Amino acid sequence: MKLQKLMGIAFGLCLSGTLYASAQTQLTDYVDPRIGSEGLGRVFIGPSCPYGMVKPSPDCTPSPNSGWLPMPERVDGFSQVHVSGTGGGPKYGNILVTPFCNGMDQTQHLDYRAYENIRLGYYDTRFKQSGIRTEITTTERASFYRFTYPADSLKSLAIDAGFFLGESPVPDAREAQQFVGSEIEILSDHEVSGYTRIRGGWNNGRAYTVYFYAETDKPFVQSRTWKGSDITDERSQFDSYEKTGALLRFAEGDSVVQLKIGISFLSSQRAKHNARTYIPHWSFEKVHNDLLVQWEKLFKAIEIAPDTPETQKRMFYTALYHTMIMPVDRTGENPLWNDPEPYYDDYYAIWDTYRTSTPLITLIDPQRETDIVRSLITIYKRDGYMPDARSGNANGRTQGGSNAEIVIADAFVKGLKGIDYELALKAMLQDATVPPGGNQEAEGRGGLVPYLELGYIPYGIPRAGNRTVEYAYCDYAIALVAKGLGKEDLYRHYLKQSENWKNLWRSDYEHEGAKGFIMPRDKEGNWLDQIPFGSSKVQKPTYTYTPVTFEGPWYTPWWDMFFYEASSWEYSLSIPHDVPGLIAQCGGKEKFEERLDIFFDKGFYNVNNEPSFLTPCLYHWIGKPWRSDDRIREIITTHFNDSPMGLPGNDDSGAMSSWLAFHMTGLYPNAGQDYYLIHAPMLKETTFHLEDGKDFTIRAERLSDENRYIQSATLNGKDYPYSALRHKDLVAGGELVLKMGNKPGKWGTELGL
Template sequence: SEVRIISDKEIEGYTRVRGGWNIGEPYTVYFYAVFDTPSDDCGTWKSHRVEPGKREQYDTSEPTGAYFSYRTSDKQKVTVKVGISYLSTGKARMNLSEMNSWNFDEVRAACVSRWNEILNKIEVKGSDEQKKIFYTALYHSYLQPVDKTGENSKWISDEPYYDDYYCIWDTFRATHPLFTLLTPSKQVDMLRSLLDIYRHEGYAPDARSGDDNGRVQGGSNVDILFADAYVKGLKGIDYELALEAMIKNAEVSPGDDERKEGRGGISDYNEKGFVSTKLERAGTRTMEYANCDYAIATLARGLKEKEIAQKYMERSRNWQNLWNPDVESLGFKGFVWPRYSDGSWWSENDYSVFQGGTWPDFVYETFSWELSFYVPHDVNALIEKCGGKEQFTRRLDTYFSHEKWDQRWYMGLFQISNEPGFLTPTLYNYVGRPDKTAEVVRKTLKERYNATKEGIPGNDDSGSMSSWYVFHALGFYPNTGQDLYLISSPTFEEAVIHLENGRDLSIKAKKASDKNIYVQSVKLNGEPLDACSFKHTDIANGGTLEFVMGSKPSKWGTVGVENQL
């Protein structure tokens, strides 16, 4: 740290930060502070040594600061404004010049007005409690990543620059699709930023903070964001460059630090078709890389790159290479299972399919029961592996209702507090049982979200838990990387989404209530919708979704999911 007292009203300095969640390189935060009242005395300090009257402390890698002292009258207020920058104290001073007012309430009101530009994009008709939870969730969804355009400390570029992706492994499932629906121009800017990072640093990150990439938790999930943008028609993205970045992830090892970027263990994955037990997070990596390969195939197909599309479509089936049909649990056979380099299966009897995991383990923030449902790009093949629709339905029933293994689990084995289970409730739609999707979703919304300090089911992970709530409260949920929304159970009788293009998407759910959770019928843009899914391109230019809700399951949606790519 370094600090300097410029006058009896001004202080400037910086602090250099090391470490942090992504174990990244050091970065520096500069500040400039100005007070509305002249100080009577001043001084600085370093570590535990206070030095009255000294106006500067240079950087010695010790904690450093400055202080002003005041002889105030009764109820006198001293106000300070602070500007920050990642480039220099001069830039911090320039940034502060954007704030003209010294009136706190006026500044706060301006901030509220800016936030309402986002929050007012969705208008809902419901109780005060419902609105409080919903709009808090929407607010949380837009906290990260952070727009640091003009504050890039690494290189000069005309492209947008975003930092604090904490991380795409969490946010690709719901948060980024929410941006695509509500503020597609922001999502485009974020993807352009990710591509600019690729241009200058060699990898589009899965996570980034402090201007440095890290850490990769599962797959190279930025791949799925590029595919999602393409199939949903977002313009202004260099998709050829995106495909290049995706193939770099899939083919070039990140080297010694496999948690920093790219795909760890791809030497195994590309040679054997799975990541073996000699490498960490082998199960999670294999399953997620298969979905990422499907994203590559999707974009390549769109760009008329037929050979690339075919190659990665074949690789997208690699999840089957960790499917052990002989493993049995709770009356069901076939699970994702550890596999040695020689192709043989993990044989120890005490390895439980309920086992959770973290960085060095076979699975990451999940367990084999849950991870075995994670084939979002090939659900129909998964259903076949599980023994067909009826057996798959029974397996989902067990997952959501089995007696708790321990206090980590909620509602059977389903843990909404971690992202790998986000899509699982809507898998019922693929077997024509949207009534069961509605039951699980509504129970989760009611019991795991509220307006208290414990109002979300786990770490919000950059708005992930909150974005999950926003989507399901509206009545649908994305399967990211595909032009596909899966219908669940709308909670509001009326909701209007004011799209960025100036048009509206009107959502009406007649008779929706805590009792009437089952969809009886749906009209999309005035036409009956028999499938329990629809496309983003059906609503991107506005339209209407009209639900009729009831207290008992109906025959609606039994045709299952259409339009899966």
């Protein structure tokens, strides 16, 4: 690995030398798309613009979620649409291009990589067998390739409109993408267009169509097309529900061939428009440079001290980068309706991203977050419900709460302008009052009927436990917005309803030294120690349910258990809107502290998923923010780093990365609410350059590995004894100075909210 890294850096320096007017190091240099690409992280490693619709990247066999796998896996080629950091079944992987030498009589041209250079906005590899070098960069809606062929070989290129990630040999396999149709047409001696149509995938979405227009800077001297396994000299292959593609050959002297691929979700003519508009030239360097300029501008919104260690810079700016590659901006590319509102897709999933990505984007680029929220509201208006997740223009899958409500509340309490909050409230109430019925996997609140009737979701309904807990928080989000809009009745109603989590709180249940857990309850109100494992006419076998149980009957899909992706230990600490209430339920502050300690020390905490994102900070509520600091520092030190294995769980469109980025600055948001918790930063100094020209700086004086506890703080020169900061105080601009020392101080015994 060392050698490759060195090559990458050497190449990077050389590249940036040609790209920037000044030789000065740019923030973009600190982004390493490899961080979090291996192991569970699953981040996308190819070039992407901020929120970019087009994401070209190599696709490896077997199909992983991001397309890419580390060497020595085989490469199918390079496809144009991907997602980042996702779990479950893959999505996208459309319009595959593969350079090759010989083989105009075959549709596949798999090869192996000799090396890889992966930098922000740039991908470079050489195929081992063919010796062809492929370099990739991109714009928002068109990707750009430079192929360098060995001088003495044939120069060919395959464009495969039938390829996609996660094809399953099992018909209608759950979460597998399914092929619907494709088409290809050779338009001239340097142009090819077509589309691929795919359904299913992780969110079981309806069919989406990816159109493309591909143009080369060298003419084809030969072109063929295929349908299924038939390769012919036809210039086009119409859609008959079969896989189609094109084989192109260039003149022997054309060692370097460049390719633009415009992508569209409307049509191939639109894809052509995108190719021509987004790349009106043939300069690879210019495309790459334009991409870097976009990112640089965004990264500059958060400035960190120049003497910050390189590793931290790499971790921090890469985390910001990961946060801003999804959802994707598809304004003007929505085939479902004609609307001047912004349109974003690949909310994947809000259940993951609402906690930290949403608040981070709001700080870096509030206009962007406004657009993302407006898109959510428009989706409600046109499709009936806001998504909890959405991909390929289809809502789905729901996991826990109807968390777009928290995204709305977060925008509202932070004063984002340009959003129709009355309409947004209607969208929230749609979730909260209209059961999604048979569509509950796609949107809305599954189990809403009993939730409203009983105040909790009884055992037997999928994810009854976490849905109850999460809906209660979503209810709180509604209450906040209702209050802000002057709707007192609604406010009181939802504030009351936000206490519903208590209805599943089994206060006398003890486990491993803690008392009181969110536990399964049937619709008659009985607590269930034994859960049915199946039934026949004769027997009704059961299994024992405890707060660490993370399984269900054999016939239950894992997403239909009592809790989603976490145990009762985790969800019983996930009450972000009423931590004081939770502390009381747990028996007071001392008991709560003990419980947190048990949670972390006995391994009930799970670093690789979102439900416990806030939990390390809960010590703040018992007046001991330094204990939060210790937990956070330990978690980051143990589980995060700047290597390909640097993320401990699925990055989930930047959720994991934004959690890290916030903690590095010393602030942590409680999404949907108007404040940040203050804790010991890892970065010495962080300045938020805010939208209106104001700055807010957090400076940790004397910060070191030893001096890692906050002794005292000043806000704009005045003593600031509280461990939380209102958003309005941040955006007002100013300076938060934290005086650090080597022992826990007396600072922060109150949140001050």
